[in-house]
Amino acid sequence: MQVDVSDLRQGYPGRVVLRDFDLALRPGVTGLLGPNGAGKSTLMRTLATVQPPLHGRVALDGVAIEGEKAARHIRRRIGYLPQRFGWDPGMRVRDFVEYGAWMRQVPGKQRTRAVERALSQVDLADRQQERMSRLSGGMRQRAGIAWAIVGDPDLVILDEPTVGLDPRQRLQFRQILAQLTDKTVLLSTHLIDDVAAACDRVVVLHSGRVLFVGDVTEMTDRAGDGTAGHTPLERAYMELLPDGEREL
Numbered sequence: 001m002q003v004d005v006s007d008l009r010q011g012y013p014g015r016v017v018l019r020d021f022d023l024a025l026r027p028g029v030t031g032l033l034g035p036n037g038a039g040k041s042t043l044m045r046t047l048a049t050v051q052p053p054l055h056g057r058v059a060l061d062g063v064a065i066e067g068e069k070a071a072r073h074i075r076r077r078i079g080y081l082p083q084r085f086g087w088d089p090g091m092r093v094r095d096f097v098e099y100g101a102w103m104r105q106v107p108g109k110q111r112t113r114a115v116e117r118a119l120s121q122v123d124l125a126d127r128q129q130e131r132m133s134r135l136s137g138g139m140r141q142r143a144g145i146a147w148a149i150v151g152d153p154d155l156v157i158l159d160e161p162t163v164g165l166d167p168r169q170r171l172q173f174r175q176i177l178a179q180l181t182d183k184t185v186l187l188s189t190h191l192i193d194d195v196a197a198a199c200d201r202v203v204v205l206h207s208g209r210v211l212f213v214g215d216v217t218e219m220t221d222r223a224g225d226g227t228a229g230h231t232p233l234e235r236a237y238m239e240l241l242p243d244g245e246r247e248l
């Protein structure tokens, strides 16, 4: 799915977070980096059609999303995992993912297969009867990812999905991403090595503005050796930050 954001203003009562904001996303995995409060979640909520723009345009595959009816229609093609997602403690993993499929209006006949596929993609097929409340944090996070990808959405938006995952689970998560190559995936994270390992492109946000958008390799190539950071991408990130935030 092609995503085009133009002249967007977005925020909350008394607080504009994104202004004069333009961004284009295309199929592939794009990492979204930026300090706390940069506006990453706000952007993601907007693309997921959860928070209508205050001003400007969000177009998905060339169609501007205007009004609740258009948003409801396109939501079937969007898988969105918020930073904090809700679940009923008594719900079994399978029911939780099935609920996601139902919300995305996956037709009844295809639902069982879609749920099984999503559960096996996140390696939870053998835990599907477990109650959500009994899962470890990392497993619950994987159930969330299954919820986001069930029904094969064209746009997948994952807000800090690797929080709470152990090192092996993070590697598994990268494998999940590698299976989503024909999708447009936007993934926010504070882990720069997740971006280096699993993303084609990267967007760096700071105070609601795009400091960089491009290929990960293009950003890496910018890294000098004068700033803090252990890897080229970390150094490139630090160099993009405004004066005064580059030093540790």
Ligand SMILES: Nc1ncnc2c1ncn2[C@@H]1O[C@H](COP(=O)(O)OP(=O)(O)OP(=O)(O)O)[C@@H](O)[C@H]1O
Pocket (backbone or CB within 6 Å): 012, 013, 015, 017, 034, 035, 036, 037, 038, 039, 040, 041, 042, 043
């Ligand atoms: N519901 C809200 N009401 C008012 N202000 C909000 C609300 N949600 C976020 N904000 C403010 O908007 C700004 C951007 O927040 P946002 O959550 O989009 O940032 P973020 O880049 O995702 O940060 P983090 O890395 O901490 O998750 C912050 O200053 C935040 O305080």
